[in-house]
Structure formats: structure tokens, C-alpha cells
Amino acid sequence: MAEREQQHVRVAVIGSGFGGLGAAVRLRRQGITDFVVLERADSVGGTWRDNSYPGCACDVPSHLYSFSFAPNPEWPRNFSGQEHIRAYLERVTDTFGLRPHIRFNAEVRGLRWSNSALHWEIGTASGALTADVVVSATGPLSDPKLPDVPGLDTFPGRVFHSARWDHDYDLRGKRVAMIGTGASAIQIVPAIQPEVSRLTLFQRTPPWVLPRADRKISAAEKWLHTKVPATRAARRGLLWGIRELQVSAFTKRPNELGLIEFLAKNHMRKAIKDPGMRAALTPDYRIGCKRILLSNTYYPALARPNVDLVPAGLTEVRGSTLVAADGSETEADAIVFGTGFHVTDMPIAQRVTGANGTTLAEEWKDGMAALRGACAAGFPNFLTLIGPNTGLGNSSMILMIEAQLNYMVDFLRQLDVLGGKIALTARQSAVDEWTRKIQRRMERTVWNTGGCDSWYLDANGRNTTAWPGTTAEFKKVTRQVDLAEYEVLRPPGAAVGTSGSARAEVAV
Numbered sequence: 001m002a003e004r005e006q007q008h009v010r011v012a013v014i015g016s017g018f019g020g021l022g023a024a025v026r027l028r029r030q031g032i033t034d035f036v037v038l039e040r041a042d043s044v045g046g047t048w049r050d051n052s053y054p055g056c057a058c059d060v061p062s063h064l065y066s067f068s069f070a071p072n073p074e075w076p077r078n079f080s081g082q083e084h085i086r087a088y089l090e091r092v093t094d095t096f097g098l099r100p101h102i103r104f105n106a107e108v109r110g111l112r113w114s115n116s117a118l119h120w121e122i123g124t125a126s127g128a129l130t131a132d133v134v135v136s137a138t139g140p141l142s143d144p145k146l147p148d149v150p151g152l153d154t155f156p157g158r159v160f161h162s163a164r165w166d167h168d169y170d171l172r173g174k175r176v177a178m179i180g181t182g183a184s185a186i187q188i189v190p191a192i193q194p195e196v197s198r199l200t201l202f203q204r205t206p207p208w209v210l211p212r213a214d215r216k217i218s219a220a221e222k223w224l225h226t227k228v229p230a231t232r233a234a235r236r237g238l239l240w241g242i243r244e245l246q247v248s249a250f251t252k253r254p255n256e257l258g259l260i261e262f263l264a265k266n267h268m269r270k271a272i273k274d275p276g277m278r279a280a281l282t283p284d285y286r287i288g289c290k291r292i293l294l295s296n297t298y299y300p301a302l303a304r305p306n307v308d309l310v311p312a313g314l315t316e317v318r319g320s321t322l323v324a325a326d327g328s329e330t331e332a333d334a335i336v337f338g339t340g341f342h343v344t345d346m347p348i349a350q351r352v353t354g355a356n357g358t359t360l361a362e363e364w365k366d367g368m369a370a371l372r373g374a375c376a377a378g379f380p381n382f383l384t385l386i387g388p389n390t391g392l393g394n395s396s397m398i399l400m401i402e403a404q405l406n407y408m409v410d411f412l413r414q415l416d417v418l419g420g421k422i423a424l425t426a427r428q429s430a431v432d433e434w435t436r437k438i439q440r441r442m443e444r445t446v447w448n449t450g451g452c453d454s455w456y457l458d459a460n461g462r463n464t465t466a467w468p469g470t471t472a473e474f475k476k477v478t479r480q481v482d483l484a485e486y487e488v489l490r491p492p493g494a495a496v497g498t499s500g501s502a503r504a505e506v507a508v
Contacts, residue, residue, distance in 0.1 A: 011035035011412070012122055012131035014108050014348070017046015019137030019385035019401050021089060022067060024098045026405045029069075032412065036131075037098070038124055040107030044093050047141045048085045053165040053184060055191030056082035059212075059294045063232065064239040064396045067092065073225035073232055079214045079294075112353045113380060118423045118491055120381070132423075133415070135408060136352075137385040140343040140465070147179075147339055151317035155335060162188060162338040173197050175331060177322050179314050180338035181207050183293055188338060189307075190297035198306055200322075200330045204313035205452070206280065208264045208287040212294040240471070243395040247470045250288050250393055254446035261287045271299035280311040288393060289450025343465060344368060344458035354379040355425065355489075368464040369435045371426040371485060372478050373400075374407055380425035380489055381415075383408055389438045390474070391456070391465045393447070399471040407478040414481050423489040430485035441468040 010032065013023045016039040027035050043049055058065050062075035065085070070092050076084055093099060106126040111134060114121055120131045144161040152159065160166045162184040175198040178185055185201070186209065193199050225232035249256045264287060272278045281302070283290075302309055312325035322330045344367075349360035356378050363378060368388035370376045375383055385404050392400060415422060442448050442463045447456045456465040467474055 007036075007127075007129040008119070009034050009036050009129065009131050011133045011135060012120065012129065013037045013135045013137055015039065015046060015137040015139060015142070016044040016093075016102060017048065017137065017139050017142075018067075018089070018398060019139060019404075020044075020046070020135075021092055021098060022398075022401050022405050023135050023137055023385065023408060024101055025067070025069065025092070025096045026409055028096060028098070030409055030412070033101075035101055036129070037102040038106045038108055038122070039102055039104050040125070042104045043090075044102065045086045045089050046139055047163075048082055048089060050142070051163050051165075051184070052082060052167070053162045053188050053191075055187035056184070057187060058082075058085060059183065060396045061239050063236045064243075065398055067398060068236075068402060070095065071225075071229070071232055071236075073222055073229075075217055075222075077214055077216055079212065108348070108351060110351050110353070111382075113355050113382075115355055115489075116492060118380070118421055118489060133381040133383070133412065135383050135385065136348060138346065138348045139386055140346060140391070141341045143342045143347045144337075145340050145342050146337055147314070149314055149317055151319075152335075154319050155317050156320055157332060158334040160336060162336060163341070169334065171196050171334065174333040176200070177202060177314075177330060177332040177335045178338060179335060180340070181205065182338055182340055183291060185338035186293050186295045186298040188336065190295070190301035193301040193304055193307055196306065198308070200308045200310060200332065201302065202310045202312065202314045202322075202324060203280070204325075205290070206283045206311075207290060207293045208261070208283050209267065209293045209295055209298055210260070210264050211267050212296050214296070240395070240399070244470050244472060246394050250447075251441070251445045251468045254286055254288065254444075254449055257287050257446065260292075268299055271303055273303070277302070277309060280309060283452075285452035286446055286450035288446040289452035290454045291393065340455055343455050352379065352382065354382070367458050367460055367462045369431055371431045371434050372407060373467075373474075374404055374411075374478070375424075375426040375431075375486075377426045377428040377431045380423035383411060388464050389435075390467050392471070393466060395471055400467065400474060403471070403475040403478045406475070407481065410480045414483060418488060421491055424481075424483075424486045425489055427485055427487055438468065439463075442466070444468075 011027060013020050016037050020037050024037050057079055061078050062080040066072050072088055103126060106124040108124050110123045112121045120134045122129050122131060144163045146161060158166060158169045171192055172195045174196055176196045177200045178189060179202045181203045189201060268278060268281060272281060301307060310324045310328055314322055315325045316323040320331055322332055349364055352360040360376060370384055370387045373387040373390035385401055390400050445468050447463050447466050456463050458464050
């Protein structure tokens with residue numbers, strides 16, 4: 001029997017979360033149907049599929065945390081839960097006819113750029129294929145980070161990460177240790193506190209917590225947003241505008257955040273009456289330096305008699321005994337790690353080999369860097385969604401994703417205009433200049449001056465995660481591709497310039 005010819009597509013998208021599905025919709029709307037979406041799991045949803053822990057919900061209002069091209073007038077709450085967001089993504093998948101393009105259980109195991117063929121060779125769990133262009137939409141919150149705790153392998157109970165919740169394990173009546181006090185932990189704590197016999201929270205660094213203005217959206221509001229779309233657009237616009245006005249305090253004038261700190265302390269004071277506990281829960285860094293958390297139930301849960309706060313990190317496990325950095329010991333039946341994700345060291349980077357034979361992880365060993373958050377030098381026709389310095393501290397990442405989708409569409413358009421078998425690769429000088437500008441602006445931000453050690457910073461202490469501006473500004477700088485920032489690659493022997501070269505620079 002003849003060997004089946006390996007599939008080739010114009011575009012391969014990695015991941016089916018908001019970024020991957022958004023890319024698929026935009027490709028179809030541009031008339032591009034020769035693409036696949038490679039998904040490692042058996043369903044869509046990305047982080048909203050993986051994070052199914054008790055109490056999981058979004059901390060951005062639903063009417064802003066959704067695609068502009070797929071509004072949902074039926075959001076049940078101001079801040080909808082994980083199940084509603086996942087259902088929304090399933091609905092987007094069906095509404096825009098994306099399922100025929102999705103290849104499930106197809107985890108990408110390796111991508112290698114071919115200088116001779118000018119395409120990407122992709123190995124997946126379901127077979128190999130090639131693609132002219134790869135769009136990586138794996139997201140920074142997709143691979144859980146577990147700390148290396150001495151003795152953890154001796155723990156006789158159940159251990160799992162918040163993003164890999166063990167739904168087969170019944171927490172009722174158990175002694176549970178929650179490790180970490182980030183966005184997941186403050187939702188998990190009040191959700192499981194009523195049913196566990198003892199809950200011990202290991203807090204290495206206290207977070208700033210503000211009230212959560214959540215409520216059920218009324219039937220009248222849903223009816224109005226359905227019948228009069230302008231009201232839905234106005235609601236989204238108002239939510240967006242308020243957050244755009246807040247940006248300067250985070251990026252230029254962090255000292256103006258003092259009032260917000262006062263509100264956060266007052267929020268804590270209402271629920272935590274013990275002065276000693278309040279002191280342990282009060283951060284010693286400027287609000288906004290770490291992600292600001294929203295909850296009306298976190299502090300009341302900590303005040304319950306079956307909850308213990310350990311103001312120190314977990315340093316050792318001795319059987320069922322957990323030892324904290326302050327020397328205190330706790331007995332537990334289960335350990336839940338709410339310790340975040342591989343954000344500045346994304347695992348996908350280890351699997352991508354570029355034109356120079358080096359991996360993206362090797363190129364990023366001193367810090368992530370990509371032109372306009374999308375294109376790394378040495379990796380032709382490879383775009384990252386939610387790439388370096390595209391993260392937000394106060395608004396919806398969907399706005400940033402849609403801006404990058406504009407850039408993706410124009411990137412493909414430029415390839416069409418140039419014609420023939422070609423590729424675009426970001427100039428190293430353009431990436432360096434873009435990065436210098438970003439880091440220069442970052443010096444004034446609360447993330448760099450606030451006095452904390454956050455997941456925004458990489459191992460070298462450089463902020464390669466956050467965007468130091470408004471979403472409107474990012475949309476402007478990603479509206480179209482500037483060919484002066486790229487080199488054009490052509491097949492060997494077809495290049496303009498030196499005979500036999502595979503590279504032809506764009507005239508500027």
C-alpha cells in the first residue's frame with residue numbers, strides 16, 4: 001500500500017483556548033480555510049477547560065471578557081464562572097464552524113523550521129504535518145508550576161495542582177493544606193472551607209484583595225442586551241473605558257495607588273478582627289505590583305474557626321507532616337498547590353526549533369523577546385498570541401488577543417502581496433529596538449517599582465510579561481505589519497542578492 005502523503009496546511013494554530021479559537025475565526029472570516037487547530041486535550045477551552053477547581057471564575061467582567069465579534073447577551077453574572085466561560089467557547093466553536101478544523105488529542109511534540117522548504121515541520125501525538133505559518137496560542141496559563149518541596153514524595157495523602165483538580169477525591173471531612181495565595185487560591189479557600197474539617201493556608205506573600213462587584217444579571221438586562229445590541233456595546237465600552245483610565249496609575253504614577261490600598265485595608269478590616277492576623281495579611285509592597293485580587297468571601301473564610309493561616313511558605317514534607325519556613329508543623333490529608341504557571345519559561349518554547357537550529361527556549365534564555373509581542377528573531381512565519389510583554393494587570397486579555405489577531409491577518413496578507421514561496425522573519429535589530437522601548441517604559445511601572453517579586457518577572461528580574469500601556473495603544477501598534485522590521489526569505493537559489501542565499505532583505 002502506498003504511503004499516505006503528509007498533510008500540508010497554510011496555517012497551523014496551536015491551542016484551542018481564546019487565542020486559538022479567535023485565530024480560527026479570523027482565518028475563516030478572511031476566507032482562509034486551509035488551516036488546522038492542534039489541541040492536546042479532547043475538547044476546546046484552554047485554561048477555562050483545565051481550571052475546573054471549586055469557585056473558579058473570571059476576575060474581569062463577562063461583557064468585556066468575550067470576543068467583540070461574538071457578544072453574549074446571556075451572561076448570568078457580572079463575573080461569570082468557569083462553566084459559563086467554557087460553554088461560551090464551545091458555542092463560539094460551533095457558531096463559526098470551527099470543529100472540522102480542530103484536531104483533538106494532538107499535542108505538539110516538536111516544530112522545526114526547514115530552511116530549504118520554507119515551512120514548519122510539525123510532530124504531534126496524532127501524526128506529522130507541515131505548515132507555511134504557525135500561530136502559537138498555547139497561552140501563559142496553561143502549564144502548572146509545582147515547587148520542588150523536599151519530602152513531597154513521602155506524603156501519603158492526595159496531592160494536586162489547582163489547574164489539575166482531582167474531582168474523584170472527596171475533600172469532605174479532610175485536613176487540607178492550600179499552598180499559595182494567588183488568584184486561584186482565594187477562590188478555592190472560601191469554596192472548600194465549609195466542607196473540610198481543617199484548612200491550612202500557607203501564605204508566602206499576602207495579596208492585595210479588593211471587593212468583587214459581582215451580582216446576578218437580571219432577565220430584563222439580558223432581554224435589553226438581546227433586543228437592543230447598542231446597550232450591550234455601551235456596557236462593554238464603559239467597562240473598557242474605566243480600565244483604560246486606570247492604566248496611567250499602574251504604568252506612570254504608582255504613588256497614586258495609595259487610595260486603592262486604603263480601600264483594600266478597609267475591606268480586610270471588615271472581616272478580620274484579630275490585629276495579629278490583619279498584620280499577617282497586610283502586604284508590604286505597593287498594590288498592583290502583584291496581581292490585584294477580587295473577592296468578597298476570602299477574608300470571611302479565613303476568619304472561620306476551621307481555618308489556620310500560616311504566614312510562611314512550605315519548605316518540607318515529612319510523611320503527613322508539612323513544615324513551614326517559620327518552623328511550624330501541620331498535619332494534612334491532602335495538599336492543593338495554587339502555585340501558578342510557567343509564564344516566563346513557557347514549555348512550548350523548548351519544542352520550537354528555528355532557522356538557526358536553536359530552540360526558542362535557548363534564544364530566550366536571557367529573557368523572552370518578540371517584535372510587537374508576536375515574532376521572535378530567527379523563527380520565520382511563527383507568531384505567538386499573548387507573547388512577551390502583552391499581559392495586562394487591570395483589563396481583559398481578549399482585547400490584546402484581538403489586537404494580535406489583526407497583526408496575524410496582516411502578516412498573512414503581506415505574504416500574499418509579496419507572492420511566491422516566501423517567509424517573513426523579524427530582524428534582530430527590530431526585536432532589540434522594540435524590547436528596549438518596552439523595558440525603558442517598564443522602569444516607571446508599579447510592576448518594577450512596587451517592591452515585590454511577582455510572576456511578571458523572569459529569573460533575571462526583568463519584566464517580560466506585562467504591557468506598559470493601554471489596550472488602545474497596543475491595538476494601534478499591532479494594526480499592521482511594517483515590512484521594514486522583517487527580512488524576506490526565499491528558497492535557495494531564488495533569493496534577491498547573493499547567489500544561492502536563502503535570505504533576501506526587504507529594501508527600506
